[in-house]
Amino acid sequence: MKIVLTGLTLLLALSGIGACVHSAVYTSNVEEKYPPIGSMVDVNGKPVHVIEAGEASAPPVLMIHGASANAREFTFTLAPLLQDDFRVLMADRPGHGYSGRPEASETLEVQAAQMAGVLRQLAPEQKAVIVGHSYGGAVALRLALDNPDLVSGVVLLAPVTHDWGGGGETWYNKIAGPPVIGPIFSQLVPLVAPSMVKSGIDGVFDPKDAPDGYYSDAAVGLLFRPPSFRANADDMNVLQDELAAQQDRYPELSMPVVLFSGARDTVIDPKLHAGKIKHQVGGFELVKLPDTGHMPHHHHGDEIADVIRRLAARNDDQSS
Template identity: 65%
Template sequence: MISLALIALSAVGVGACVSSAAYTSKIEAANPEAEGRMLTVNGHGVNVLTAGNSGPPILMIHGASANAREFTWTLAPRLSADHRIFMADRPGHGYSERFDGAEHLGEQAAQMAGVLDQLAPGEKAVIVGHSFGGGVALRLALDRPDLVKGLVLIAPVTHDWGGGGQAWYNGISAAPLVGPVFTQLVPTVGPAQVKAGIEGVFNPAPVPEGYFEKSAIGLLFRPPNFRANAQDVQALREELGAQSPRYPELKVPIVVFSGSQDTVIKPNLHVGKLKKQVPVDLVILPDEGHMPHHAHGADVADAIRRLAINDKSR
């Protein structure tokens, strides 16, 4: 009986691996690595999408469950005429390499810093961070202030929020033993279930037409990517708890865009706390959720542009 169960379980595992490999091949063909530029930073590959050929540099850092393509059709076209834009995949996302310890915000910030060291040496950039990327952007400004002219944070996570808000599958996916097995099943169910999740992220704003394809959300459901995302999210509270006492060190202008009806995070537990530690230019958007850079892309781009041409810091 035990032998039969093990054989059946093995068969399911093999089938899942075959299915996930087929999915990975298909989604990567639709969103090829060749669209980016691979840099070696601290011994690990970082995939960077670029736009614009001249002007002040801008580094954009995506959130959880996403990749650098999030910005290629939202903010980059609004700024590429007079700025150099670098959109980097965080470690384990898109096509950037994952490595041990990559769930730590300091490690992710170091990879982003390396992008600027190579592509804009000796210059300061405006750092744009969405959601999880906001936490990385803040850490970059703390650890490498020599690289940062200002921060534009979009629905950022900034502090330990005290628990809750974790999807059950992240705990399983991040687990050392069962995680690699469980994530092999993700390509068979994840893409079909993602529609309701996307609507919740945008709510009450509508989901832009073609969002799933344009932002290459399908890359998330490759097993290693899904596991990396889960590890990031599982570690985030503790990471922010350790990082947030340092925020008074920040000496650069900070603009935050926050949706008044964001249900993914509670803004009062994040930007509300950040405002008590450091001056923030807070833009509250009514009838907006967790993705304000879509419907309010022009306003976000204007804020980025203002910081990019401003030579004065606080």
């Protein structure tokens, strides 16, 4: 019996070592394939990776990506539509893409503080239009709440804005989050997740089709590096509590807020999030997209770009 137990222990140890080696190789390969394509901005002692498009002298637009993503999400969608008129700043959130992760980065406060630091360094004494997709919408709102001096308007794309009352958490985020089992589980992720997520991307875009080459263009593979996967899990595991603490502050928002909501969204409940915030913000505008799901910027980019231009022009009028 002792020999059997010793053999099992050795087998488990070898399996663990194998998983660690595989994850290290995966990380090296995926970072070689999708290297940082922006610059590093030091904010609160941690680097924030910022991809830029457009002229540095143009009015700023800051784009904040959602969960399981990185700043490349906007490089082939909204940025090309705006770069002739704006300085488009696309930032990796803490622990995602190539941004460092300060302490307590699972909180919306710290997430927003890192984004605010980017604006204060790259666009000082200017107000920016803030664009947030999904989880990034919650960060965009917190940025506007905590730093209204930096924000001329907010554009929300299928955002999560309110506590949804429990449930809906994914099993893999629950496992990846805890301090003991989480790091072990995250080492196994590169073994299976990349092939699984490729087949599941269509569900996020449903009822539209995912763009050809989306997995590569958005560098989705960066998510499955163990530290990034755990960062994403930590963000999601506390999101409901974070939103419950934030949602009562929305009446403080004095700038215009425009929300693009896909009626066929299966990732979040648009009636819950859009339906609640529209009663809390004075300068609120809801754009309903009847045949769109959770990725409106891929199929309604021109409409979103027009709204960004309108909010920026409004800020120019008020400043002159």
